[in-house]
Amino acid sequence: MRQSQLFARTRWEDPTEETAKNAKLLIRAGLVHKEMAGVYAFLPLGLRVLRKIETVIREEMNAIGGQEVLMTTLQNPEIWHKTGRFDDAVVDNWFKTKLVSGGELGIANTHEEPITAMLVHHLKSYKDLPVYVYQFQTKFRNELRAKSGIMRGREFLMKDLYSFSRTEVEFHTFYEQCAAAYLRIFARVGLGDHTFRTLAAGGSFTTGLTDEFQTLSEAGEDIIYIDRSKHLAVNKEVLTDENLARLGLERANLEEAKSIEVGNIFPLGHRYSDALGLKYRDESGLDQPIYMGSYGIGLSRLLGTIVEVLADDGGIVWPASVAPFAVHLVALGSSEPVRQAADQIYADLSQAGVEALFDDRDLPAGEKLGDADLLGMPLRVIVSEKTLAAGKLEVKNRQTAEIRHLTFAELITEFK
């Protein structure tokens, strides 16, 4: 994409009313727009990152047998009354609205109830199970305060998967498969080293223990205790000798850290299936309860976490897997030879299937280089009088700051 065509501009001043690093950088880079506190729109480059994260998650969810659906935002109170969760005293962060034809509706806070109720029409026999259903859908949470940028939104995109199993044993097999898929996802989006499977309390969804995935960050709201060598952690709220023994961890090897919860997986047992009448007929013709689990990753929070954790003083640092573009091609100087050479390289990159953002704007070099750092593409490729004279491109790695001088053919081999 030609940067001269991109409507979203960068800015150098921090936005007012933002305290979170992720929101400051994403707004300054022109990747998101703040609609109001906790509510952010995605501009073209930000949306590209969001879609790439979505693709990584979709691939991993499909690989473990997930079937994708798209549930609705407007929620029918009838099915929520069956679990008692329409009550504001039970779920305290609902947004609700009213039908002009009469009656109150919920605005999707989560989707256990509608997915379970929908499956009543489709699951009958033991032969139909297990089933894993997931979606990418916006959630709405009526937070009293929203102050962590896009990491704790009132409106945010989430991947939520629900598992429906015949038995607790069958459920646990999938639970572990999903935990492994989650670790692959966090590794693929560049947070593998920073993210720990973490034993935690189940919160309002379950009474037992659950697993969270926590990414180390000073911006986090959680306190966890990590064992770096075993790459495991325990949330402070469940740090007991019994739980440490369960994980084979010892207090002496633990390190306290602040962290961001980027994913969670919950056993739900029979709570929702019982309440909504979802059961299956077993081999002997008897009705049996269905054992459920839920598995969530907030995509906009994950995007914000990548920014929080990997950014440096110059700006955002995108891992190649989710960067808006693989290459930021920057033409310095407006001489005709530079312009022509840059145009040609841009065309050749497209031809080679390499996604490039081409800074073809007529701006001072300092401004363009500053923007390249702020926007954070993995490779910055400079075309200038100097590089033309040398017959090589200047290629800078955004993360390591390493500079190399490569021919176009050498550059292209990096993407093979």
Place this chain on the structure above:
Amino acid sequence: MRQSQLFARTRWEDPTEETAKNAKLLIRAGLVHKEMAGVYAFLPLGLRVLRKIETVIREEMNAIGGQEVLMTTLQNPEIWHKTGRFDDAVVDNWFKTKLVSGGELGIANTHEEPITAMLVHHLKSYKDLPVYVYQFQTKFRNELRAKSGIMRGREFLMKDLYSFSRTEVEFHTFYEQCAAAYLRIFARVGLGDHTFRTLAAGGSFTTGLTDEFQTLSEAGEDIIYIDRSKHLAVNKEVLTDENLARLGLERANLEEAKSIEVGNIFPLGHRYSDALGLKYRDESGLDQPIYMGSYGIGLSRLLGTIVEVLADDGGIVWPASVAPFAVHLVALGSSEPVRQAADQIYADLSQAGVEALFDDRDLPAGEKLGDADLLGMPLRVIVSEKTLAAGKLEVKNRQTAEIRHLTFAELITEFK
């Protein structure tokens, strides 16, 4: 995909409480789930169609210079007060909600205001224009009644593009480019012959005339007058001699028809840019107003229209461009040779990059063939004792019912 793994089942009884053909068929085929009146969830095969329609539209919007964003569902009343449109007396089908921290919010009814307000931060100079911004985002309309299945939802997915031009002339150039793109979109999703560019009244968005795109269907809520040879139409509400003359049409050549509005394009003039303070600085340093237009296609309505218009007595008929799968591979009989041959053909189709739904279920032949008709993939490929003996596959075209006997190699050439 193996049909034995697909959780969504077909059913033979029409759903109760549905009068619209599109909803009856989509629910019977297991493509959508009715959450409540006018609110439908998409199940795996339905979501595949929705995403394919989205891809077609995205390609055409990118081709005319559109930049994709994702605005928000929660709407800040402040910016809507500037145009007066937060008032229920002005826009009568808002859903609204309340922040727990105080204050009312809108639930996205449309997005002129937020997109215009967002661009105030990004557009400054004549050099920044024209700009075309679009999104795929859910809209919410508080309809008193919802009775046309997924064609008039209380919640529905829409592509909305907004154009920002320096002058009315610049706007009109893009307006015609977008009209041409719309005709390509409707042709690509299989509705080209049935869909007419139609002169219409502007409704609440504008005082002048606008263009609608109307697809002929008895299920439609509009009455239009079409000239088949010129492939143009006039909405009944603006059928005047003056307007006919403007289009070069004559009353004698017109035919009355019922139709579904599948797209619309509106001149917005300076209404929103003036109200929200969006202007640009021209070459001489003077502030100038920005001329806007809006361009909408409802994706879920378009999906419903394809079903309404192309379905036959046997069920849905998908055009290849948006079908959930290109091929429905059906194994008849459960003998080991049939099973093995079908498995091999399924693997070979995947290998060749052909998307196939593989009916590997242990069900009577009649039920599987009925499901294949109901689900409506473009090609049904049968593997049975009979086809194995003949050494050829039985390939049926869902639309024409033509049956051919092809080798696998011959089948594959259809997709080259």
